[in-house]
Amino acid sequence: MLIKPRTLSGFKDRLPQDALRKEDIITTLMQTFRSFGYAPIETPHLEYAEILLNQGGEEIKKELYRFQDHGERDVALRFDLTVPLARFASQYKQELGLPFKRYAIGNVFRGERAQAGRYREFTQCDFDFIGSTSINSDAEIIQVIHDSLKALGIERFTISINNRKIMNGLCAHLGLESQTESLLRIIDKKDKIGDEKLKEELEKLEVGSEAVDSVLQFVAQNGTDRAFLEQVKSSAYNDLMREGIDELIHAFAILESCIDSDCLHFDFSIARGLGYYTGMVYETRLTDCPGIGSVSSGGRYDNLTQTFDKEPLPGVGASIGLDRLLAALDQLGDTPTTSTPATALLTLMDAAHAPEIYRIASQIRQAGIALETYPAPDKMKKQLSYANKKGFAYAIFAGESELESRTLTLKNLITGEQKEQVSLEVAITTLAEERS
């Protein structure tokens, strides 16, 4: 009996044209991370459930893919790359030395309710700067976000920045220390729910209308430059708020010197839901895809490894949401048109020519050009229809007369233009131009 070929609900395959683009994006991101000295690390997809559970919230516990392995160990698939990093950093801290800068690009698993655009297995791209408390490292993480998006050809985006210290200072001033987390969780939704609903939600906390007004007024503030930060600082309620603002001023001074600082935006409504952030936090939105949400978020945490180690280990890091980024590129009309990584298809006109054809293919490849050889002497119409379907830029013909004269015929499949009696050298130059 035949089995119906299908994937699990919430899981997806990628066909060549999607997978090619995703792989190209990952390569660009890796190069960017590496250019700053971030090194890759690798941890298993499967861990002791105990390792993962202790740092995940209630939500995560429900969504964890957890089971007993062959040795009756309680194991689970990782739900993010941060908890494995914490485990890794504690386990190897002697060998690694500090500071330690790593990136990790890998799949994580969450048994969420199935919904459009959300997958139960998805790819995360994380980069973290561990063991430094210097604001320079916070600035660098923001610079990496900036350089990564630029390297991907994305020009219009905003990195919105806040500092937990400012928010904690505000809460302290209002006597709301014990409610800081609930407060931040509500503020985090501002963008989604709007100001009116935000007010309603804050009122439910029963902190008094004066506090609600103060919070609403404060989180409505935003600006793009040092002058704005200085002005907020001058009216800050306490030292903790001033410390937080000074950190932003410091980071801004660095970032102004090394990135297009027009993309920076200070916004006190940026809260980041996650509990472990303790300093600067940020989110990144693409100007032309507002509906997609943040494509890169991150921040500073005081103690990454607290469940594994008594000694605190501070750090700062961010994550690029690859699936969102791919969705954004689709929205921006940057849809891939080819499902082949090769520039040209070398056709096969006569079975007896195969050794010659394979030799020519090899010579073109040695010049750095990706080239596919059609494997059988099928009708030329069939070979060309294959070439067009896959999206090759060129078809190359080498029949009897070409082989005799040691030339090639090149057909540009986009313009339809055909050049005959092209030498191998000229063919290589033409193909190399196409590729770039």
Place this chain on the structure above:
Amino acid sequence: MLIKPRTLSGFKDRLPQDALRKEDIITTLMQTFRSFGYAPIETPHLEYAEILLNQGGEEIKKELYRFQDHGERDVALRFDLTVPLARFASQYKQELGLPFKRYAIGNVFRGERAQAGRYREFTQCDFDFIGSTSINSDAEIIQVIHDSLKALGIERFTISINNRKIMNGLCAHLGLESQTESLLRIIDKKDKIGDEKLKEELEKLEVGSEAVDSVLQFVAQNGTDRAFLEQVKSSAYNDLMREGIDELIHAFAILESCIDSDCLHFDFSIARGLGYYTGMVYETRLTDCPGIGSVSSGGRYDNLTQTFDKEPLPGVGASIGLDRLLAALDQLGDTPTTSTPATALLTLMDAAHAPEIYRIASQIRQAGIALETYPAPDKMKKQLSYANKKGFAYAIFAGESELESRTLTLKNLITGEQKEQVSLEVAITTLAEERS
């Protein structure tokens, strides 16, 4: 209470220096696969158990990581990349079109008994040419193996080739059709168990001593050129054997034209354990690491998708064993010495210089050089000790006097040589030379 940071038995982490090398190898392999027109595809790590079970043997069933998910579905982690490819090829055959050439590099899971050098999660690199019955595509897969190893800098290796048709023809001649699989399984062990033990095992099949002698004699044959193949052909017992030998002759003619054919070796003791092979099969051994076993194996299969589809889908493919390859590189003394992807460390001498330093770093990076900035004005001894530990080639200093004169001081950390008053341009040239 603290949790002990640890991985599951049989699973492993990769620290930066290992992960860097593995990532570099994967990049090289991807480039090689792409240069032939193979495109990446992606399938989930998790599948319906039913999908995986039907193509795996008994051994695989025992080793499968299988469990119930949140929706009480019977699911399992993939144990190879071939069964998901079969599922994928059946599911999307209309969209994909034929021939279809794909590669996939990903992790697979097998709950094997833990033993040295064997892991329960490991990385496979597969490439397959689907939908063509042409021997040209068999030759191409062997060419990809050859070009991949050469691209990795491995010069000395042997690709041993056989053809199942020859072996099936031999079994038919001896009247052993029904025992072909057991026979091949025994022959496959020849290398491991030696000739004497091979004879003993064959005798256990109770096929008669004449048959045993014929088999022993036949599988002892091997050679490296067309003349050898022609000679075997002249004494072949039947058409099936001749057909198998003709395929080898055809493939050899192609390969002679496009690779260093000295690495090819025809060996009738190569059987490949897997049941699904039906034509040419091959294994690849590194001359200088005989103990490591085959680093790349593959062959032709007549029907990849038989559990999913009535219509047969032929193909040919191979797999590169990344973990074995890494072990081999270790044995060959090619051990990585750096744990940073960056060429240089730009030190920080004064906190107030940070914006200047980050600007310079950014300029050097824009020239294509990977450079890390030390995040805090720690004692220079500490910064240099960090640079040496990580394995940077250069440390760069930019203190008061350098910033004033717009120059840099470069210290080669390998030779100890220090150059002062170097312009940014010269610094970039020096660092670019180091990198290449």
